[in-house]
Amino acid sequence: MSVSAIETQQTAGRPLEIDVPVLVAVNQPLELQRLVVDPPQAGEVRVKMTASGVCHSCLHAVDGTHEGLPMPLVLGDEGAGVIESVGGGVTGLEPGDRVVISWAPGCGRCASCERGRPGVCLDPPPFGGGIDGTPRFHRDGEPVYHYGPATYAPYTVIPARGAIKVPDAIELDVAALVGCAITTGCGGVLNAARVRAGESVAVFGCGGIGLSAVLGAVVAGATPIVGVDVRAAKLDYARELGATDVVDASAGDPVEQIKAAVPGGVDHAIVAVGDASAVEQAFTSLAVGGTCVLLGNPPTRTPAVQLPPHQLLVGERTLVGSVYGSSNPPVDFPRFVGLHLAGKLPLDRLVTRRYALDEADQAFRDLAAGELARGLIVF
Template sequence: MKAAVLRELGGALGIEDLAIASPRADEVLVRVTAVGLCHSDLHAMQGVPPLPLPMVPGHEVAGVVEQVGENVRRVKPGDSVVVLLTFHCGHCDQCESGHSNRCFPPEARRAATEPHRLCKGAEPIAQFANIGGFAEQVLVHESGCVAITPDIAPDKACLIGCGVTTGMGAAIRSAAVRPGQSVAVIGCGGVGLSAINGAAIAGAGRIVAIDVLPAKLAMAREFGATDTIDASAGGVVEQVLELTRGRGVDHAIECIGRKDTIEAGCAMLGKGGMATIVGVTPPEMRIELSPLHLMLGERRVQGSFMGGVRTMVDIPRYAELYLQGRLHLDQLVSQRLTLDQVNQGFAAMKQGGLARSVIVFDA
């Protein structure tokens, strides 16, 4: 099969012919129909965090099941599926308490003593996020595969595999936005727009979209933002406080992963407010907060990983919301590419202005 392989950190992806193994117990072989380009892929390609090379990036996958190994019960050949990086064991304390997205089980990958899933001759090839989605096929643990209706086109369905679930879940699950509450979303890329969409679905009374690009702020209105702030002029916290008559917002959802934007999100909270950090940061990053500011107003700060997704429950629900016209997937797709154009897609991502680029494979 053909796949985009990274051999040097910060370098371009090369299209290579790789061999993919047959599924073993608990594994699923999926023919990829579409895969989104996510900022997490770009971070990994730049060495944040450090990962083994050579590697196939990509993780926001939609496809069709081709083969299943022993013990697979979730999906069967012919099923349309979304693949998520939240693989889980199903029996640890996190899984048992309804937080399977926190599991990170060794079962997600093959043991070092087993044959590699991907190789080129005798050379093993790593899978980013245990998926390696920039390829014609992926071989993954079944816990990351969720069957969805085939009524959703692959270029839309793949977005549910990461960006949409991360943003929607940050608003609906992690922050648990309630009707009438005020929400500020910092960063209006694919994840931020989905957070705005989620806040609107949850019934937020005021949704403030914050970005430096006018085009993204215009899109934010389409996704449910009631107000927009151009952050390029500075004074974002002051503008949020002015909009809310000095009260601050009930929720700030940070979708960029920068020190200044995380700190700004905490500073714009009203009493009892919650800041939810979604953006991916470098491991060494530290933020500065006033404990007094948090304590006196009973403000809180939390992280959100993959929107707290409960895969078998949330993914079908998000698919249904799309079919109802309430979840805006169509507007997220900025451009469709072939696998050969993957580097072009990442170049566009670095320039900003796009929501999501999607690689689409022939049916």
């Protein structure tokens, strides 16, 4: 029996008291608070976290650009760990299993889930808690809500469908990135854009998801691969991870710069920022027959996108929205882990900095300052 399996026998089934970074209000620093974490209910598992990525979606919660979220809130949509206990009726998972967490467990029954697309589930578990939407975190008897799988908690409770087993060969800290950035970015390139070898790709926004899209474009055999951002550090990361060209969008019209590098425009434009003008620029940079894929999560009050309809019609161009890289996590997580283990998807190279739990707030400040490819909170 493994050490983790012995450990889990001592805690399974009991409420735990642990320190968790909590967002108490918009634009406030995360506070490390002592919370009670309930045992898993039917259909749920409790996971002892190994690592959690610091995702831009959570930054939207911190800075208030995603409105209407319940508070106090435990953040984190990207992580990996070890199953500590399982609730009733859970099959195929047991304590000690190493898992990457999917933030889109889906209902498992609707038409979208049936076709392997839980990211667009028609009846997803309600936001803010466990499988029924009620929180498993408490403080002084008051509820503390979950932001998706709430991976910043050292122990979190999630629907069992969101726990995807991964092989022992992959380190769980880097595997955490498969839970959001890698699956969204690589999935956007491979599943949504369906990039083929030799086609050209531009990636707008070279944060964690955009850089994952660059990695996905390399896997697909795309060339050229153009990274677009306004920050020099991000463009350096893009080059290091496989971009053949970079465009500094702060130094003039990015569409003109892309068309100078790739005459006629690109076959695929991946938008890894939630920004209307980036969608417009990405669409305008497309070659005839090209596809623009929106991956970035737009803030609540993002203005409407304006597109020239003749470019859509005459050039037979396509604009696609893609949630979670149009992925099916039980299929795609092992696929991306397998590519990593084969040396074809160096996801460890995305990690710019590691943080301890009490540095979670610093991780957000670094993310907001544009200094990170991906930050990782390691428990």
